[in-house]
Amino acid sequence: MTLLQAINDPAELRRLKPEQLNLLAEELRQFLLESVSRSGGHLSSNLGTVELTIALHYVFDTPRDRLVWDVGHQTYGHKVLTGRRERMHTLRQWQGISGFPRRSESPYDTFGTAHSSTSISAALGMARAARLKGENWRTIAVIGDGAMSAGMAFEALNNAGVQQDVNLLVILNDNDMSISPPVGALNRYLARLMSGRFYAAAKDVGNSMLPGPVRALARRLTEHAKGFVVPPATMFEEFGFNYVGPIDGHDLDSLIPTLENLRELKGPQFLHVVTRKGQGYKLAEADPILYHGTGKFDPAEGILPAVAKTTYTEVFGNWLCDMAAIDERLVGITPAMREGSGLVRFEQMFPERYFDVGIAEQHAVTFGAGLATEGMKPVVAIYSTFLQRAYDQLIHDVALQNLDVTFALDRAGLVGADGATHAGNYDIAFVRCIPNMVLMAASDENECRRMLTTAYRYPGPAAVRYPRGAGPGVAIEPALSTVPFGKGEIRRQGKGLAILAFGPMVAPSVAAGAELGATVANMRFIKPLDVELVTQLAREHDQLVTVEEGSVMGGAGAAVAEALAAAGIVKPLLMLGLPDVFIQHGDPALLLSSVGLDAKGIAASIRRCFGAAEPRLVVNNS
Numbered sequence: 213m214t215l216l217q218a219i220n221d222p223a224e225l226r227r228l229k230p231e232q233l234n235l236l237a238e239e240l241r242q243f244l245l246e247s248v249s250r251s252g253g254h255l256s257s258n259l260g261t262v263e264l265t266i267a268l269h270y271v272f273d274t275p276r277d278r279l280v281w282d283v284g285h286q287t288y289g290h291k292v293l294t295g296r297r298e299r300m301h302t303l304r305q306w307q308g309i310s311g312f313p314r315r316s317e318s319p320y321d322t323f324g325t326a327h328s329s330t331s332i333s334a335a336l337g338m339a340r341a342a343r344l345k346g347e348n349w350r351t352i353a354v355i356g357d358g359a360m361s362a363g364m365a366f367e368a369l370n371n372a373g374v375q376q377d378v379n380l381l382v383i384l385n386d387n388d389m390s391i392s393p394p395v396g397a398l399n400r401y402l403a404r405l406m407s408g409r410f411y412a413a414a415k416d417v418g419n420s421m422l423p424g425p426v427r428a429l430a431r432r433l434t435e436h437a438k439g440f441v442v443p444p445a446t447m448f449e450e451f452g453f454n455y456v457g458p459i460d461g462h463d464l465d466s467l468i469p470t471l472e473n474l475r476e477l478k479g480p481q482f483l484h485v486v487t488r489k490g491q492g493y494k495l496a497e498a499d500p501i502l503y504h505g506t507g508k509f510d511p512a513e514g515i516l517p518a519v520a521k522t523t524y525t526e527v528f529g530n531w532l533c534d535m536a537a538i539d540e541r542l543v544g545i546t547p548a549m550r551e552g553s554g555l556v557r558f559e560q561m562f563p564e565r566y567f568d569v570g571i572a573e574q575h576a577v578t579f580g581a582g583l584a585t586e587g588m589k590p591v592v593a594i595y596s597t598f599l600q601r602a603y604d605q606l607i608h609d610v611a612l613q614n615l616d617v618t619f620a621l622d623r624a625g626l627v628g629a630d631g632a633t634h635a636g637n638y639d640i641a642f643v644r645c646i647p648n649m650v651l652m653a654a655s656d657e658n659e660c661r662r663m664l665t666t667a668y669r670y671p672g673p674a675a676v677r678y679p680r681g682a683g684p685g686v687a688i689e690p691a692l693s694t695v696p697f698g699k700g701e702i703r704r705q706g707k708g709l710a711i712l713a714f715g716p717m718v719a720p721s722v723a724a725g726a727e728l729g730a731t732v733a734n735m736r737f738i739k740p741l742d743v744e745l746v747t748q749l750a751r752e753h754d755q756l757v758t759v760e761e762g763s764v765m766g767g768a769g770a771a772v773a774e775a776l777a778a779a780g781i782v783k784p785l786l787m788l789g790l791p792d793v794f795i796q797h798g799d800p801a802l803l804l805s806s807v808g809l810d811a812k813g814i815a816a817s818i819r820r821c822f823g824a825a826e827p828r829l830v831v832n833n834s
């Protein structure tokens with residue numbers, strides 16, 4: 213039996229001798245590589261946090277001491293050591309364990325995450341709760357250098373620095389990488405900190421352990437005695453933290469004593485550890501971006517290039533380059549999702565018009581707004597789920613001033629393995645209620661390209677939503693043509709029943725419509741809704757059905773209902789979409805079928821609602 217196989221709980225880990233931990237780290241790293249290569253998942257970040265994870269559970273009394281991971285994509289080792297080793301093969305699969313921490317999954321998962329930069333706020337809340345309840349456990353937040361770039365992390369540091377009575381340890385896991393290479397002034401600052409203090413500071417750990425004022429005095433005495441100026445206080449010290457580091461985050465011999473020392477200190481503590489993304493697997497070390505999030509692969513061969521269908525992301529990336537080539541006002545903006553949003557080629561071709569602003573969705577949107585005020589043509593490429601972070605910026609900074617910003621809303625609808633945290637289920641509901649906004653949903657690749665051109669040419673804020681992955685495989689015209697503004701189209705003429713479908717729901721609706729003899733419309737625009745088409749379909753049919761891959765509450769179907777009500781039309785209306793529950797991770801096709809949004813499910817729901825001679829079908833909820 214290996215050391216790892218004997219650990220089903222951190223208490224068992226804590227029974228190991230310190231000299232056994234390096235072997236355990238080796239075993240854990242190997243286990244993670246094999247396990248992720250079979251399930252798919254976030255590999256590079258997990259290989260990089262093996263030693264840190266072991267050290268944290270070894271030194272701290274988890275789960276009594278609260279461990280809060282930022283983003284949570286690096287918690288596979290934590291899952292393995294906290295009793296979930298045997299379930300790792302189900303990671304990110306339907307009814308399997310999540311790829312992120314989840315409170316419902318384990319008492320060791322103190323805070324649910326997956327969107328970044330929440331850890332310091334949440335940990336500070338916990339630490340304050342401990343004080344208020346008169347309890348003396350400790351709270352530790354682990355945050356990456358990428359996640360640290362977000363405003364929310366600074367809001368938390370700002371607040372924590374003046375709460376000197378809490379026992380909070382913030383660990384900055386600095387691997388000098390976000391998903392892509394890190395950007396921004398903070399990254400440069402961290403690099404300076406590392407070059408100046410690395411290892412030298414580790415030797416000085418004893419001094420770093422002194423409480424803040426004593427340490428300041430020690431610094432002044434040292435300056436005086438040696439007659440030279442020691443490095444100025446770090447930014448984190450200026451924020452009110454006791455800063456320790458940087459130390460080598462792969463060296464258990466420095467991690468463990470440093471954490472043991474910090475464990476005994478009161479007040480806000482800050483430990484800067486340096487790790488390498490992909491550590492221990494040469495291919496991931498060499499290309500941490502490729503191995504950030506992987507599908508299944510053979511570890512011996514690594515990830516091999518595969519012939520795949522064109523994704524919507526690629527459609528967007530190609531469109532952006534084509535449009536930028538003819539319009540030099542175009543500026544492309546991404547909040548830290550260069551690869552995921554399809555901007556790699558754009559950056560290479562138009563580096564001066566490419567802006568990765570870091571994990572800073574709010575800033576990305578208002579930065580775009582500022583550009584628009586000066587006649588530039590910003591295109592904000594953003595996942596639907598991450599636009600949630602910038603809602604006020606969308607309303608207050610863009611829409612209210614009717615600024616000409618184009619939004620490319622990728623990952624709209626269910627996303628699959630990342631699950632509920634990343635699902636783009638709400639953008640229809642939250643965008644369509646904003647005055648001045650235009651919102652389109654692409655039903656195929658070519659329409660996506662045409663809609664992007666339509667949004668771009670529209671002289672106000674406009675968004676195009678499209679799903680993760682590939683579309684139906686429609687040929688893409690090279691021309692930069694538009695779709696008729698505010699107009700839908702009939703895709704199939706039938707009678708009795710009309711299905712009004714939005715975006716990727718057009719294809720399954722056409723199939724369901726063919727089965728039911730129904731008319732099917734591709735509505736294209738959620739806002740402005742094609743009210744003329746809605747009323748025409750209502751006049752010509754007995755029943756109406758709306759289908760969308762978005763929250764049915766407040767969604768496109770609700771827009772149709774509002775339009776009918778406004779026109780005084782009373783007509784049976786069935787609204788199909790995502791139900792009012794968080795839909796968990798799993799294979800995207802399975803998830804869609806579980807909520808009745810495949811052709812079979814749509815037809816079955818229609819039969820159930822409006823009755824039919826044929827036997828009822830059962831929606832597959834498994």
Ligand SMILES: Cc1ncc(C[n+]2csc(CCOP(=O)(O)OP(=O)(O)O)c2C)c(N)n1
Nearest residue numbers: 257326327328356357358359389390391548
């Ligand atoms: C609000 C938000 N924006 C973007 C992302 C996508 N994202 C996930 S991990 C990541 C990089 C995080 O970098 P870092 O914190 O340094 O962790 P590392 O990947 O280096 O381990 C990004 C941009 C996210 N999860 N949340």
Ligand SMILES: CC(=O)[C@@H](O)[C@H](O)COP(=O)(O)O
Nearest residue numbers: 283285326505552623630680
């Ligand atoms: C953790 C995180 O937020 C990203 O790594 C995300 O998982 C990427 O998702 P895509 O694979 O859809 O780009």
Ligand SMILES: [Mg+2]
Nearest residue numbers: 356357358389
């Ligand atoms: Mg990083």
